[in-house]
Amino acid sequence: MRSLxxxxxxxxxxxxxxSIYLHANAQDDIVEFSSTSSKTLCPLNNGVxxxxxxxxxxxxxxxxxxxxxxxxxxxxxxxxxxxxxGINTSIFDFExxxxxxxxxxxxxxxxxxxxxxxxxxxxxxxxxxDSRDVTVYPLTKPSVxxxxxxxxxxxxxxYTVIIGMNSIYKGELPTGxxxxxxxxxxxxxxxxxxxxxxxxxxxxxxTFKSIEKTGFGCNSDxxxxxxxxxxxxSVDLGDDRNICxxxxxxxxxxxxxxSEYTYLWSTGETSESIEVNKxxxxxxxxxxxxxxxxxxxxxxxxxHDSPPINIDDVIMMDGSPIQLDIQKEGCTYLWSTGETSxxxxxxxxxxxxxxxxxxxxxxxxxxxxxxDQSSFFTLNLPNIIHMCAQETMTLSPYMDIDQEYTYEWSxxxxxxxxxISTEGTYTLKATDPNGYSQTASSKIYYxxxxxVDLGDDxxxxxxxxxxxxxxxxxxxxKWSTSEMSQIITVNSGGEFWVNVIDEYGCAxxxxxxxxxxxxxxxxxxxxxxxxxxxxxxxxxxxEIIGHPVSPLVYNWVDQNHNDAEIYLKEEGxxxxxxxxxxxxxxxxxxxxxxxxxxxxxxxxxxxDYPNLEQKLIANVDNVSYNWSTGExxxxxxxxxxxxxxxxxxxxxxxxxxxxxxxKFLNDYPFVGLPKAFSPNGDSHNDLLFVRGIDIDKINLMxxxxxxxxxxxxxxxxxxxxxxxxxxxQDMDSYYYSLDITYxxxxxxxxxxxxxxxx
Numbered sequence: 239m240r241s242l243x244x245x246x247x248x249x250x251x252x253x254x255x256x257s258i259y260l261h262a263n264a265q266d267d268i269v270e271f272s273s274t275s276s277k278t279l280c281p282l283n284n285g286v287x288x289x290x291x292x293x294x295x296x297x298x299x300x301x302x303x304x305x306x307x308x309x310x311x312x313x314x315x316x317x318x319x320x321x322x323x324g325i326n327t328s329i330f331d332f333e334x335x336x337x338x339x340x341x342x343x344x345x346x347x348x349x350x351x352x353x354x355x356x357x358x359x360x361x362x363x364x365x366x367x368d369s370r371d372v373t374v375y376p377l378t379k380p381s382v383x384x385x386x387x388x389x390x391x392x393x394x395x396x397y398t399v400i401i402g403m404n405s406i407y408k409g410e411l412p413t414g415x416x417x418x419x420x421x422x423x424x425x426x427x428x429x430x431x432x433x434x435x436x437x438x439x440x441x442x443x444x445t446f447k448s449i450e451k452t453g454f455g456c457n458s459d460x461x462x463x464x465x466x467x468x469x470x471x472s473v474d475l476g477d478d479r480n481i482c483x484x485x486x487x488x489x490x491x492x493x494x495x496x497s498e499y500t501y502l503w504s505t506g507e508t509s510e511s512i513e514v515n516k517x518x519x520x521x522x523x524x525x526x527x528x529x530x531x532x533x534x535x536x537x538x539x540x541x542h543d544s545p546p547i548n549i550d551d552v553i554m555m556d557g558s559p560i561q562l563d564i565q566k567e568g569c570t571y572l573w574s575t576g577e578t579s580x581x582x583x584x585x586x587x588x589x590x591x592x593x594x595x596x597x598x599x600x601x602x603x604x605x606x607x608x609x610d611q612s613s614f615f616t617l618n619l620p621n622i623i624h625m626c627a628q629e630t631m632t633l634s635p636y637m638d639i640d641q642e643y644t645y646e647w648s649x650x651x652x653x654x655x656x657x658i659s660t661e662g663t664y665t666l667k668a669t670d671p672n673g674y675s676q677t678a679s680s681k682i683y684y685x686x687x688x689x690v691d692l693g694d695d696x697x698x699x700x701x702x703x704x705x706x707x708x709x710x711x712x713x714x715x716k717w718s719t720s721e722m723s724q725i726i727t728v729n730s731g732g733e734f735w736v737n738v739i740d741e742y743g744c745a746x747x748x749x750x751x752x753x754x755x756x757x758x759x760x761x762x763x764x765x766x767x768x769x770x771x772x773x774x775x776x777x778x779x780x781e782i783i784g785h786p787v788s789p790l791v792y793n794w795v796d797q798n799h800n801d802a803e804i805y806l807k808e809e810g811x812x813x814x815x816x817x818x819x820x821x822x823x824x825x826x827x828x829x830x831x832x833x834x835x836x837x838x839x840x841x842x843x844x845x846d847y848p849n850l851e852q853k854l855i856a857n858v859d860n861v862s863y864n865w866s867t868g869e870x871x872x873x874x875x876x877x878x879x880x881x882x883x884x885x886x887x888x889x890x891x892x893x894x895x896x897x898x899x900x901k902f903l904n905d906y907p908f909v910g911l912p913k914a915f916s917p918n919g920d921s922h923n924d925l926l927f928v929r930g931i932d933i934d935k936i937n938l939m940x941x942x943x944x945x946x947x948x949x950x951x952x953x954x955x956x957x958x959x960x961x962x963x964x965x966x967q968d969m970d971s972y973y974y975s976l977d978i979t980y981x982x983x984x985x986x987x988x989x990x991x992x993x994x995x996x
Contacts, residue, residue, distance in 0.1 A: 267299075267300050267303075267361050267362060268298075268299075268361070268362045268363075268364055269297065269298070269299045269300075269305070269307055269350060269353035269361050269362065269363050269364070270297070270298055270350070270363065270364030270366075270367035270368065271295060271296065271297055271298075271350070271364075271367045271368070271369070271370050272296040272297060272298045272329060272367075273295070273296050273370065276370050276371035276372060276373065277293055277295075277370070277371075277372045277373070278372075278373045278374075278375070279291045279293050279336065279372060279373070279374045279375065280374075280375050280455070280456030280457070281338060281374060281375060281376065281377035281456065291335065291336050291337075291338070291374055292333055292334065292335045292336075293333070293334060293336065293372060294331040294332065294333050294334070295331070295332060295334060295348060295370055295372075296329060296330070296331050297319070297329075297330050297331075297332065297350070298328055298329050298330075299325060299328060299330065299353065299361065300328065300355070300361065301328040302328075303326075303355060303356075304324035304325065304326050304355070304356045305324065305325050305353065305354065305355050305356070305361060306318065306319070306322075306324055306325065306353065306354050306355075306356070307319045307325070307350060307352065307353040307354075307361075308350075308351045308352045308353075309334075309348055309349060309350055309351055310348075310349050310351050311334070311336075311346050311347070311348055311349075312346055312347055313347075313349070316351045316352070319332045320332060324356060334348065334372075336372055336374045338374040338375070338376055338377065339377075340376060341376045341377075342376055343373060343374075343375060343376065344373070344374050344376070345371050345372070345373045345374075346371070346372045346373075346374065347369055347370075347371055347372075348369060348370050348371075348372060349368060349369045350363050350368045350369065375452065375456045376452075378401070378402055378405060378450050378452050378456070379450070379461070380399050380400065380401045380407065380448045380449070380450040380461050381399065381400040381401075381461075382397065382398075382399050382400075382448055382461055382463050383397070383398040383399070383400065385397055385463070386495070386496045387463075387464060387465060387466060388465075388466045388468060388494050388495055388496075389437060389465060389466075389467060389468070389495060389496070390437075390467070390468055390469070390470070390471065390495055390497070390526070390529075390531075391437060391438065391439050391440065391441055391467045391468065391469050392436070392437065392438075392439050392529075393436075393437055393497075393528070394418060394434055394435070394436045394437075395434065395435055395437070396432065396433075396434050397432075397433055397434070397435060397446075397463075398430055398431065398432050399430075399431040399433075399448045399461075400428050400429070400430055400431075401428070401429050401431065401450040402427075402428065402429065402450065402452060403424055403427045403428060403429050404452070405429065405450045405451060405452050406450070406451040406452075407422075407429070407431045407448070407449070407450060407451075408448075408449040408450075408451060409431075409433070409446060409447065409448055409449070410446065410447040410449070411435060411446050412438065412444040412445065412446060413438070414437075414438025414439065414440060415435055415436065415437050415438050415444075415446070416435070416436050417433055417434070417435060417436075418433075418434040418435065418436050419432075419433060419434040420432070420433040420434075421433075437465070437467055438467065440467065441467050441468055441469045442466075442467055443464065443465070443466055443467075444464075444465050444466075444467060445462045445463055445464050445465060446463050446465065447460050447461065447462055447463075448460070448461040448463065449461075468494070468495060470531055470533060471493055471494055471495035471497065471524075471526060471531070471533060472493070472494050472495075472533065473491045473492075473493055473522065473524045473533045473534070473535040474491065474492040474493075474494075474535060475489060475491055475492075475520075475522060475535050475536065475537035476492070476537060477537075478537060478538040478539070478540065479537065479538070479539045479540065480540045480542060480598045481515070481539065481540070481541055481542070481598075482541070482542055482543075482544060482596075482598060482599065482600035482601075483541055483542065483543045483544060483600070484515070485515065486513045486514065486515040487513070487514060487515070487539060488511050488512070488513050489503075489511060489512050489513075489514060489520055489522075489537060489539075490510065490511040491510070491522055491524060491535065493524065495526075497526050497527070497528055498526070498527045498528060499524050499525065499526055499527065500524070500525045500527060501522060501523070501524055501525075502522070502523045502525075503520060503521070503522050503523075504519075504520055504521040504522075505520065514539055515541070516539070516541060517539060517540055517541040518538070518539060519536055519537070519538050519539075520536065520537055520538075520539060521534060521535070521536045522534065522535055522536075542596060542598045542600050543600065544594075544596065544600040544601060544602035545566045545569050545594050545595075545596050545600065545602055546566075546602065547564055547592065547594055547602055547603075547604040548564065549562060549564065549592070549604050549606050550606060550641075550642070550671070551605075551606055551607065551640060551641045551642055552606065552607050552608075552609055552639060552640070552641030552642070552670075552671065553584075553606060553607070553608045553609070554608075554609055554610075554672065555584070555587065555608055555609070555610060556610075557610070559583050559584060559585035560583070560584050560608065561581065561582075561583055562581065562582050562583075562584065563580055563581045564580055564592065564594060565580040565581070566580070566594065566596070568596060568597035569594050569595060569596050569597070570594070570595045571592060571593070571594055571595075572592065572593045572595075573590070573591070573592045574589075574590050574591040574592065575590070584608050586608075587607075587608050587609050587610050588607070588608055589605065589606075589607050589608075590605070590606055590607075590608060591603060591604060591605040591606070592604055607639065607640060607641065609639065614639075614670070614672075614674050615637045615638055615639040615641070615668075615670055615674070615676065616637070616638050616676065617635055617636070617637055617666070617668050617676035617677070617678045618635065618636040618678060619633070619635055619636075619664075619666060619678040619679060619680045620680050621679075621680065621681065622680070622681045622683070623658075623680055623681070623682050623683070624683050624685060624742040624743065625658070625661070625682060625683065625684045625685070626684070626685055626686075626687050626742065626743070626744035626745075627684060627685065627686045627687050627744070628687075630657055630658060630659045631657070631658045632655050632656070632657055632658075633655065633656050633657075633658050633664060633680060634654065634655040635654070635666055635668060635678065637668065639670070641670055641671060642670075642671055643668045643669060643670055643671075644668070644669045645666060645667070645668055646666070646667040646668075646669075647664065647665070647666050648663070648664055648665040648666075649664065658682055660682075660684065661682045661683050661684040662681075662682055663679055663680070663681050663682070664679065664680050664682065665677065665678070665679040666678055666679075683742075685740070685742040685744050686744070687740075687744045687745070687746045688709075688710040688713055688738045688739075688740050688744060688745075688746045689709070689710070689746065690708055690709065690710065690736065690738045690746045690747060690748040691709070691748055692706055692707075692708070692734070692736065692748045692749070692750040693750060694750075695750055695751040695752070695753070696750075696752060696753070697752075697753045697754075697755060697783070697784065698728070698729065698730075698731065698752055698753070698754045698755070699755050699758055699759055699760060699784045699785065700755060700756055700757055700758055700759055701759070702729070702785075703727055703728065703729035704727070704728055704729075704752075705725055705726070705727050705728075706725065706726050706727075706728060706734060706736070706750065707724065707725045708724050708725070708736045708738055708748075709724070709738075710724070710738050710740065711724060712740075712741070713738050713739060713740045713741070714738070714739045715736055715737070715738055716736065716737045716739075717734065717735070717736045718733070718734050718735045718736070719734065728752055729754075730752070730754050731752050731753050731754025731755075732751075732752060732754075733749060733750075733751050733752075734749070734750050734751075734752060735747060735748065735749040735750075736748060755784075758784070758824065759784065759786065759818070759820075759822040759824060760782060760783065760784030760785060760786040760816075760818070760822070760824055761782075761783045761784055761824060761826075762780050762781070762782060762783075762814060762816055762824055762825065762826035763780065763781040763782075763783060763826065764778060764780055764781075764814065764826045764827070764828040765778070765828065767828055767829040767830070767831070768806075768828065768829075768830055768831070769830075769831040769832075769833055769890065770806075770807065770830065770831070770832055770833065771832075771833050771834075771835050771890065771891070771892030771893070772832055772833065772834055772835045772892065773807075773835060774807065775805045775806060775807035776805070776806055776807070776830065777803060777804075777805055778803065778804050778805075778806055778812075778828060779802070779803050780792070780802055780803075780814055780816070780826070782816065786816070786818035786819075786820075786822065786824075787818045787819040787820045787822075788818070788819060789819060790816055790817065790818055790819075791816065791817040792814065792815075792816055793814070793815045793816075793817075794812065794813070794814050795812075795813040795814070795815060796813075797812065806830050807832075808830065808832065809830055809831055809832040810829070810830060811827055811828070811829050811830075812827065812828055812829075812830065813825060813826075813827045814826055814827075814828075833890040833892050834888075834890075834892065835888070835892040835893065835894050836858050836861050836886045836887075836888045836892065836893070836894045837858065837894055838856050838857065838858050838884060838886045838894045838895070838896045839857055839896055840854055840855075840856065840857075840882075840883075840884065840896045840897065840898040841898060842898075843898055843899040843900070843901075844898065844899070844900045844901070845900075845901045852875065852876050852877070852900055852902075853873055853874070853875050853876075854873060854874050854875075854876060854882060854884070854898065854900075855872065855873040856872055856873065856884045856886055856896075858886050858894075859872075860888065860889070861886040861887055861888045862886065862887045863884060863885075863886055864884065864885045864886075864887070865882065865883070865884045866881075866882050866883045866884070866897075867882065876900060877902075878902070879900060879901045879902050880899075880900065881897055881898070881899045881900075882897065882898055882899075882900060883895055883896065883897035883898075884896060884897075908929075908930055909928065909929070909930030909931075909933055909936075909976070909978050909980075909986075909988070910928070910929060910930065910976070910988055910990070911926060911927075911928060911929065911938075911974055911976065911990065911992055912926065912929065912992060913992050913993065914992055914993040914994070914995050915960075915992070915994065915995070916994075916995040916996060917959050917960030917961075917966075917994070918995075918996050924959065924960075925957030925958065925959055926940075926957050926958040926960075926992070927954075927955075927957040928954055928976065930978075932980050932981045932982075933954060933978060933979075933980065933981070934979045934980060934981045934983075935952070935977075935978075935979040936951075936952060936954050936976060936977065936978055936979070937950075937951075937952050937976070937977040938950065938951050938952075938974060938975075938976050938977075939974065939975045939976075940958060940972055940973070940974050941972065941973045941974070941975075942967065942970065942972055942973075943970055943971060943972070943973075948962040948967060948972070949962070960994055967994060968994075969993075969994055969995060969996050970993075970994060971991050971992070971993055971994075972991060972992060972993075972994055973989070973990070973991045974989065974990060974991070974992065975987065975988075975989050976988045976989070976990075
């Protein structure tokens with residue numbers, strides 16, 4: 239019994255071990271993703287611009303067995319892991335690439351589709367770990383706006399890089415370069431990075447890098463901006479130029495660095511480009527205004543004449559063909575016959591032409607006529623020519639053959655054409671190159687232009703008419719009214735003109751203006767409206783224009799006045815009616831404006847103490863002043879007895895006047911200061927004293943032009959020596975205030991000014 243139990247226990251142990259072994263082997267045969275979390279990837283950066291990113295995912299499978307697996311991305315076609323080769327490890331990292339061109343976050347789901355052993359046995363795929371999500375951020379790329387890729391060493395240049403609105407910019411400058419300024423601005427969901435770089439002093443090829451880091455923490459592709467640093471700019475005027483005579487060529491330098499330049503050509507011109515048409519060497523000096531660096535370059539301009547063509551205008555042939563040869567080195571040819579060689583044979587008369595072009599593109603052309611020897615020219619001139627006074631004409635002959643001629647006019651001229659300004663007979667003898675001559679004459683008659691005078695402009699009053707006479711009987715006439723007679727009658731207003739042509743075709747014209755007054759038999763002119771000052775009157779003298787029948791009756795309405803002339807002194811509208819002897823009534827109105835006159839009052843007459851200044855004030859503003867003393871200020875100061883008046887005139891030129899009598903008593907003697915003194919050390923007039931008699935006390939204070947007191951005394955015997963604090967004062971005008979107490983106790987104050995002289 240004990241042995242059976244042992245056997246049973248051993249069997250149970252074997253079963254348990256087998257179960258554990260089978261369970262372990264079953265666990266090893268499960269295929270699943272090892273990592274429990276999905277991945278988030280940035281796109282590739284700092285390399286070739288691409289939105290492709292590669293990552294690795296860890297997958298686990300059987301141990302000590304060769305196994306296989308396939309996967310799909312977002313439900314797409316299945317692909318075998320490890321390139322379809324067997325996997326001989328239980329943990330396998332396989333690489334997978336993800337492309338995100340969407341410019342947004344994009345999630346890729348990687349799904350284990352199948353798993354199997356080398357013998358085809360299917361492996362179990364974990365239901366919970368059979369897929370993983372990989373999120374790829376969008377690719378960003380900073381944009382560097384257009385810039386100069388060639389610049390001068392030590393120069394400063396501005397650059398702009400555009401990145402996403404929420405991105406961070408990082409720039410890397412080469413050694414020796416420095417950033418001078420930096421600012422950003424956001425425009426339309428983009429951030430503009432504006433900065434200035436001061437470049438290093440060493441010449442060569444360099445770069446600066448622009449890196450954008452997005453809000454996701456991803457760096458974009460790095461932009462490498464290539465810069466060529468040069469110690470000096472270059473100026474190139476190009477190859478030497480070849481132009482034809484009469485042509486111009488524009489010379490413009492090509493400068494490889496952008497800057498502010500000034501230009502000086504050997505011609506003295508200072509523009510960037512010049513136009514030339516003469517042969518020679520042209521030198522240009524270009525100066526960079528930022529550092530005064532100067533570079534010079536030259537170019538030669540060659541001017542070539544068009545090749546000559548030695549063919550006569552008219553070539554005579556005697557019935558046999560003629561040979562022409564215009565051979566010139568390096569030229570091409572085109573004849574009107576279509577031939578392109580330098581030689582041509584002509585066997586029949588006619589008109590021909592040829593164009594020759596040099597190696598420099600300069601062309602010349604020639605037209606000529608080939609005539610049979612039996613054909614000669616004819617000469618024609620007009621027989622009779624009628625001319626009008628002061629006219630001139632060109633008298634030109636007609637020849638039926640276009641060739642060279644010599645000319646002999648009866649005036650002595652040898653030109654083909656002559657100018658005619660006087661009458662007479664003009665004869666021409668023309669000779670062709672073969673010596674054949676023809677003669678013709680023209681008779682020139684001069685005639686005066688008709689005199690046309692329609693008279694002065696005039697007025698037609700209602701119902702009137704008048705004849706206009708163009709004179710010149712026998713001539714032809716054309717009026718602005720389309721009438722064609724010598725005399726027309728007008729009964730309306732406007733501009734009338736007539737053109738008169740005599741029998742010889744000589745023409746003249748005149749114009750007259752007619753002012754037609756519809757509804758007016760005559761007109762009354764009272765002149766413009768008038769303005770008068772209060773208290774004045776104005777004489778109105780009417781003027782009658784037109785042809786009224788006398789006698790005339792005048793009526794100033796509401797004025798009880800029947801004379802033509804009237805004095806008006808009140809404000810208002812004044813109407814005049816005039817009736818002629820036929821009962822025609824016309825009227826006119828004038829407006830009179832009365833302007834207020836100013837009021838001035840100088841006050842009561844003044845009686846004051848002797849030799850004291852008295853101030854007179856015209857108590858009215860905004861006027862001009864005219865005093866009897868000749869002064870034009872608002873107030874004046876007087877020192878003498880007499881009658882004084884002032885006239886004031888306002889803006890309307892209306893005036894008012896007032897006068898005042900001022901009397902100074904003789905009870906007190908004069909006390910005051912001289913008008914000037916000269917403290918120059920010559921012992922003459924070196925001190926300034928108070929002058930006068932009957933003086934008990936004084937107090938004298940002297941001030942300079944700035945109002946600073948420079949001297950004060952209460953001692954009548956103390957004079958001022960022209961010094962202040964021991965310093966000699968400037969030659970100038972000085973002001974004083976003098977308090978006087980006379981011996982009888984009367985006190986007065988005087989102020990004034992005097993001059994210090996040297």
